[in-house]
Amino acid sequence: MNWLLVVAGAMAGAPLRYLTDRAVQSRHDSVFPWGTFVVNAIGSLVLGLLTGAAASGAADSRLLLLLGTGLCGALTTYSTFSYETLRLAETGARGYALLNVAGSVAAGLVAAFAGAALGHALWS
Numbered sequence: 001m002n003w004l005l006v007v008a009g010a011m012a013g014a015p016l017r018y019l020t021d022r023a024v025q026s027r028h029d030s031v032f033p034w035g036t037f038v039v040n041a042i043g044s045l046v047l048g049l050l051t052g053a054a055a056s057g058a059a060d061s062r063l064l065l066l067l068g069t070g071l072c073g074a075l076t077t078y079s080t081f082s083y084e085t086l087r088l089a090e091t092g093a094r095g096y097a098l099l100n101v102a103g104s105v106a107a108g109l110v111a112a113f114a115g116a117a118l119g120h121a122l123w124s
Contacts, residue, residue, distance in 0.1 A: 002065050009070015017075045032096050033084040036077060041107040043076035048112035052119020059123075 020042070021035030028034045050068045053059035081104055088097035 002062075005062055005065040006070040006073070009066045009068075009072075010074035011070075013071040013074030016071075017077060020075075031088065031091070031093050033081075033088075033100060036080050036084055037100070037104055037107065040076045040081060040104055041111045043072045044108040045111035045115040046075075047072045048115025048117075049119040050115075051112075052116040052121075053123050054119075055116070056120050056123035058119075 017039050020039050023035075024038045025033070025035035047068055050059055050064055050072075054064055081100070085097050085100050088094070088100060
């Protein structure tokens with residue numbers, strides 16, 4: 001029944017991604033995909049936090065399935081990130097495309113490491 005945990009997490013993560021993306025993007029008058037950038041960074045932070053909690057023994061495999069695989073899997077979006085980067089490059093906004101790639105990777109890594117450190121610190 002592990003798959004039910006993944007489904008339940010995804011049922012929350014997918015609409016949360018859409019609503020967060022729209023809310024963030026509506027506040028920026030730019031071609032840069034801020035909504036996708038934000039949801040991917042948040043998802044990386046949450047997954048890092050879960051990883052830190054699991055390493056400390058505070059999160060079990062069911063919680064990782066529900067929140068890590070389900071929620072974070074549906075919240076974050078590599079396909080939209082790729083599509084938006086491609087569209088930026090195709091429309092002549094190559095600088096924004098490069099900024100999106102470098103910034104998203106950097107923000108995701110920083111958020112994941114920070115989340116893992118925080119999770120480990122909170123539950124050690």
